[in-house]
Amino acid sequence: MKKDIILAGVGGQGILSIAATIGYAAVELGLYLKQAEVHGMSQRGGDVQSHLRLSSNEIASDLIPRGKADMIISVEPMESLRYLPYLGKEGWLITNTKPFINIPNYPDQEKVMQEIESQPRYVALDAEALADEAGSKKSANMVILGAASPFLDMDFEKLENAIRFIFGKKGEELVDINLKALRSGRKFAQENK
């Protein structure tokens, strides 16, 4: 098993929680794991990305080679396009459609969607709306993870357990919201892939 995943978004959108959840599940499954993060300056509302690599064999590089990623998981539509050079020929693009607009020259949203829809394999969903239904807009990142889950080759239960572990410290209510968010994202992907 090998999964190379680019996580993308804007500083503060919670891509590191996605990484932590997949990472916890991967460690439970006894997989090798490497995860390169961006800290410091870019966290202040700039574009952020993380390279997450899982494998049943030992992993060499912390960075995913361009053209080799199995998946781009993005919490922001324009950011999902920034990392296309990394995506492999058979790779999936999983993205939120709800833009995060904090720059004056944000491109036309329709054109962004056209680019996403021109990809051979993609799942695009309004994660914020589904997260809101689940109980908190803040769980949009878990909706996106849910949408990516069918392509992870990982027992869904393991992801649920990871959420229970990671959010457990913050209370039962938050666990439930995030689990609901995760499931709704998964459902969307299974129906729309």
Add this chain to the structure above:
Amino acid sequence: MGDEAIAQAGIDAGMSGIYAYPGTPSTEITEYVRVSKEAKEKGVVASWCANEKTAAEAALGMSYAGKRTMTCMKHVGLNVAADVFLNASITGANGGILFVVADDPSMHSSQNEQDSRYYGKFAMIPVLEPSNQQEAYDMVHLGFELSEKYKIPVMLRITTRLAHSRSGVARKQSRKQNQFKLPENLRQFVLLPAIARKQYQGLLNNQPLFQKESEESEYNTYTPGEDKTLGIVACGLAYNYLMENYPDRKVPHPVVKICQYPLPHKHIDKLYEECEKILVLEEGYPIVEEMIKGFMDHGKPVTGRLDGAIPRAGELNPNIVGKALGFPQEKLAEIPSLVASRPPSLCKGCSHIDSFLGLNEALESYGQGRVFSDIGCYTLSALPPYESINTCVDMGASITMAKGAADAGMKPSVAVIGDSTFTHSGITGLLDAVNEKTNITVFILDNSTTGMTGGQPSSAYGKIEDICRGIGVEEEHIRVLKPLRKHHEENTRIMKEELEYDGVSVIIPRRECIQTLNKRMRQKFKEKEKAKAANKNA
């Protein structure tokens, strides 16, 4: 994270103290020790210091007292600590001392991409450069052992990628801390010329022994290969990018992996003898490539960053290394042209926003180009929509450059510096200006934290006015403001007044960083909830 592996290794290796000033990508090392329960139980001192120099000196003092210690900094932080760093190689160590230096190739969060291995060579001390998180952990142990064996400081050099990348690490058995023990020779640390000469000779005499350690190190390896048209030298992280290009992890060429310096002569001699051409893969500057190639470049072809086989600047990655190895490059998808860049920006509600809106208005009548800035979140005000500042050079350079420009006739000459940067390196510059009554206006933006690196305590907290008074800034020209939209007009008026004053004035816009404020509020809320729950249960 690589940073966390280093911190945990320090705790496990019997470190008694860690001293640092926050700087990306080194910050998480000290932060980890500060929150570690284990470190607290063991009484490990973990200090955020005023700057990298004071931190390194405190570490050297702990080494003098016989205990193991670490000082951590980003690459440019070593410039600040260079004085103690280079002289510590002459005094040598007593308890083990590690200089952990995190370089930032590609300048993810820095103003240059200098390579600390040059400093290591300059100081003539062993340098360790781990290629992964496990080696980072193990090399802390090795570093302390080398340091105590040869009574010499050791440098552990990492780069951003390793510092901020996560992977599992197996821990070693934990070792007790050293007992307090003075140096055997009480003159070891007295660098008077007569003693320093002796000490320096000792350092020179140790060079062949450091060389031998490198040649015998398990981290420097020679792996044979059939295809001798090319020999590969891969240093630190570059080794991973090399292996990434061979999915079965079998490289057809002979490979020398280097993670410990000085360069192991034996391995490189062998490679050079048997191969037609040498490719050097290294993260940072081409220091190893230069050494192998030699100034006159008479020998076999040596290729790497110097001849363009690898780009001269920037971080390595598997694709760059693959190209240098001659692998065909697949055509990649392009980034759609509509994707706009998204630079970092000041947070919503940040006090700096109000400070800069005020400053921009106060300076309007004078025109642009008069603001010397420093290093911190407020440097982001160089970008639209503020475009308030004109320089960012090194820690503390705002006040001193403003002074030089004022001496050259610029009026008004404005410096903008954060509270933590002010106590890091701003105070001495302000003293220069006070002593000569230079006409400058200094803004000390006080958000009561070291913001850019994630909100570490600021050494300046609660002391700024006293420091200014103490070094002679006139009381009536120390002006404290509250940077809020509703005070905009009044604040701008005060700024204008001080810009007109012919002498040193200090304006202190003071409001807590919005990030630390939010963190504090969340903490408070949590505690309240906890108390509520406890009451219910009772």
